[in-house]
Amino acid sequence: xxxxxxxTNKKSLNGYTRSNSNHKTKKxxxxxxxxxxxxxIKTNKWEKIKISIKGLRILKKKGLII
Numbered sequence: 001x002x003x004x005x006x007x008t009n010k011k012s013l014n015g016y017t018r019s020n021s022n023h024k025t026k027k028x029x030x031x032x033x034x035x036x037x038x039x040x041i042k043t044n045k046w047e048k049i050k051i052s053i054k055g056l057r058i059l060k061k062k063g064l065i066i
Contacts, residue, residue: 003033007055038065 004011010031016024033052038059040047051059059065 003031004050005031005033005052005055006049007051007058010052010054 002011010033012031013029015027015029017027018024031052033050035048036051036056037046037048038051039045041064056065
């Protein structure tokens with residue numbers, strides 16, 4: 001089960017951490033994604049989606065979530 005936001009398509013990225021001696025170590029930068037139940041007005045049903053905080057703010061701004 002992948003952690004990808006269904007609204008913004010955010011996902012985990014990889015990169016490096018650098019120490020003072022400039023050694024690099026691989027690291028994953030994980031997106032803040034969680035499961036949320038949202039009521040779909042078109043189908044009149046509750047749906048479970050994976051969403052990030054940014055995606056949740058977008059839905060609130062558009063007026064799709066109360």
